[in-house]
Amino acid sequence: MVELVVAGITKQECEDGALPTLDNEAIWLGLAFLVIALIYAAVGQAGASGYIAAMALAGFAPLAMKTTALALNLLVAAIGTFYFIRARRLSWRNVYPFAVLGFPFSLLGGAVHLREEVYYPVVGIILILSSLQMARSAFRKGDASVASPSTPPFWGALATGAVIGFVSGTTGTGGGVFLAPVILAMNWGTAHQTAATTAVYNLMNSAAALLGAYFYWDQIPASLPWWLVAVAAGGSIGAFVGSRYLSDRWLRGILALLLLVSGIKLVL
Numbered sequence: 001m002v003e004l005v006v007a008g009i010t011k012q013e014c015e016d017g018a019l020p021t022l023d024n025e026a027i028w029l030g031l032a033f034l035v036i037a038l039i040y041a042a043v044g045q046a047g048a049s050g051y052i053a054a055m056a057l058a059g060f061a062p063l064a065m066k067t068t069a070l071a072l073n074l075l076v077a078a079i080g081t082f083y084f085i086r087a088r089r090l091s092w093r094n095v096y097p098f099a100v101l102g103f104p105f106s107l108l109g110g111a112v113h114l115r116e117e118v119y120y121p122v123v124g125i126i127l128i129l130s131s132l133q134m135a136r137s138a139f140r141k142g143d144a145s146v147a148s149p150s151t152p153p154f155w156g157a158l159a160t161g162a163v164i165g166f167v168s169g170t171t172g173t174g175g176g177v178f179l180a181p182v183i184l185a186m187n188w189g190t191a192h193q194t195a196a197t198t199a200v201y202n203l204m205n206s207a208a209a210l211l212g213a214y215f216y217w218d219q220i221p222a223s224l225p226w227w228l229v230a231v232a233a234g235g236s237i238g239a240f241v242g243s244r245y246l247s248d249r250w251l252r253g254i255l256a257l258l259l260l261v262s263g264i265k266l267v268l
Helices: 010-014 023-039 047-058 062-086 094-112 116-137 154-171 176-185 191-212 215-219 224-244 248-267
Strands: none
Touching: 010 154, 023 062, 023 224, 023 248, 047 062, 047 248, 062 191, 062 215, 062 224, 094 154, 094 191, 116 154, 116 176, 116 248, 154 176, 154 191, 154 224, 176 191, 176 248, 191 224
16 A cells, blocks of 8 residues: 555545545645646546656655556546547547557556656657647648548557557556547547547556556555546546537647646656
8 A cells, every 4th residue: 555644544544444534735636636637638638647747746656656547547538438429529430449459458558567767758758759749730830630531440550559558558648648649640530539539548448457457456545536526527527628619729739738748747
C-alpha cells in the first residue's frame, strides 16, 4: 500500500472501512483531476497523462500513479464513449481493428513495471513530437479536413493498436493520446471521428491494462472514490461539449496543446 498520508487518509480509516477524510492535498488533486478530465474529454481523451503529471508533482510512487491513472482513465473514457455514441460520431468499423490486438497487448503492458526514469522521458518525447504534428494540421491555412478521410487499413490498424496498446499499458496512459495523432496524420478520420475512436480505444485499453496490473492494485490510494467523482463531473461536461460544439480545428488545436504539456511534464 502506498503511504496513505499522500492520499489524505489514515490507516485506521481504511481498516474500519469508512470513507476517508480528505486532507488539503487530496482535495486539490481532486480539483486538478476534474479540470484535466474536462479538457481531455472534450477531445476524446480520458486524461491519464494529465493525472500522471499531477500525481508526479505530488510525489506519488510510480505504481500508485499508474494504477490510479488507469482507474480514472477508465471512468472518463466510458463517459466519453457514451456521449460520442449518443452524438452519432462513432464508426465501429474504425474502432475494432485497433482494438483487436490493442486489448491483449495493453493487458500485457499493464503487468509490466519499467523504471520511470528510463521510460517516461521516451514517452514524453513522443508526445511532444505528436503535438507538433497536431499543431501543424490545426493551424495551417485552409481547412485541415478538406481531403476525405479514408477507412483505416485493417493490417495497419492492427499493428498500430498492438504497439500503442503495449506502450500505453506499460505507462498507464490509456492509449488514445498516442492513437489520435496517428489517425489524423494518416487521414484515417476527421477530428470528431478520431475523438470518438480514441474514446472507445481508451476505454478498452484502460480496462485491459488495469486488469493486467491486478497485482499492483494495493498501490491505489484510498482517496480514489472521491477522485472518481471529480473526474466523472469533469469528463461529463467535457465530453458533452466536445461531441457537439467544438469544430475540427479547435479539437486539433486543443489536442496539440495537451500533447505538448503532457510531453514536457513526462520529460521533466
